[in-house]
Amino acid sequence: MLTEQHFRGTNLKMLIEQKPRIHAVRLGVGEKMQDGQEWIPTDSELEQLNGLRSLKSLNLTGCKEITRRGLTNFCLTPGKIRVLILDNCPRITNNFFDYIVHFNNLEKLSLRGCFRISDQGIEALSSLKRLLHLDISVHATEAASDSPKSECPTVTNAAMRTLSRMTLLHTLEIEQCKEITDEGILL
Numbered sequence: 001m002l003t004e005q006h007f008r009g010t011n012l013k014m015l016i017e018q019k020p021r022i023h024a025v026r027l028g029v030g031e032k033m034q035d036g037q038e039w040i041p042t043d044s045e046l047e048q049l050n051g052l053r054s055l056k057s058l059n060l061t062g063c064k065e066i067t068r069r070g071l072t073n074f075c076l077t078p079g080k081i082r083v084l085i086l087d088n089c090p091r092i093t094n095n096f097f098d099y100i101v102h103f104n105n106l107e108k109l110s111l112r113g114c115f116r117i118s119d120q121g122i123e124a125l126s127s128l129k130r131l132l133h134l135d136i137s138v139h140a141t142e143a144a145s146d147s148p149k150s151e152c153p154t155v156t157n158a159a160m161r162t163l164s165r166m167t168l169l170h171t172l173e174i175e176q177c178k179e180i181t182d183e184g185i186l187l
Contacts, residue, residue, distance in 0.1 A: 016051040024057035024083070025049065043070025057083035064089065068096040078102045087135075088113040097124035104128070110135040112173070122159035125166070132168055137175035157184030 016022075027041045042065045049055060058081060060066055066089050072078075081103055086092050093116040100106075106128050111117055112135045125131065136155055156179040163169060174180055 016048060020051055021054045022052050023054050024059070025052065025055060026059035026061070026085075027063055040065050043067055043073070046070040047073050054080075056080060057085075059083075059085040060089055061085055061087040062089070064091065067091045068093070068099065071096060072099045072102075079104050081106060083108045085110045086114055087111070090114065090116065092116065094118055094121035094124075097121040100124050101127040105130055107131060108133040112137045112175075118154055119156055119158040119162070122155060123162050126162055128166070130168060131166060133171040134163070134169060135173035136177065137173050138177060154179045157181060160184035 027046075041060070041063050046060075046063075046066060047070065049058070063086075066086075071086075071092075078099075079102065082105055084103065084106060085108075087110050089111075090113075092111065092114045097117075097120075101124070103109075104127075107130055109125070109128070109131060110133075114136075115138050117136065122136065125134070136159070138155075155174070155177045160180055161184075163172060
């Protein structure tokens with residue numbers, strides 16, 4: 001079983017130094033720090049996780065400041081990561097998937113609420129040969145938002161065609177992906 005450590009704010013570096021064998025990390029987004037301010041992790045703070053050589057699971061739910069740069073630099077060996085949760089990380093776009101091939105041991109990827117992902121990004125997932133669980137659901141608030149189309153790419157039946165080639169994938173979550181039709185499901 002993985003040991004999870006919940007990090008927050010200024011104590012991040014200290015905890016990493018004290019507990020370098022942690023297997024799972026969930027960043028404490030939105031928690032109040034000592035000064036009463038809300039802590040929102042950034043790319044530079046994510047890079048501090050390089051000290052965790054045993055890291056296998058990373059949960060960044062709600063880390064709205066995390067970008068591709070932070071994810072590509074957070075770990076010297078991304079191949080050790082098996083679980084990556086990026087739920088509600090609005091700055092994650094299709095550009096992240098150019099780097100996804102380096103997460104070659106990834107078994108679970110959750111992108112719930114990452115509404116800037118489209119078929120193009122999903123196509124890159126075909127390089128993840130060990131992926132068992134994928135969540136590309138869009139939250140109802142994002143699905144119903146009046147964001148410009150360029151801000152809200154769409155996952156369509158083309159993505160389903162890509163995913164149908166991933167033979168190990170046994171769990172797929174696609175809530176509110178309104179452009180996926182019955183035809184896509186049958187692929």
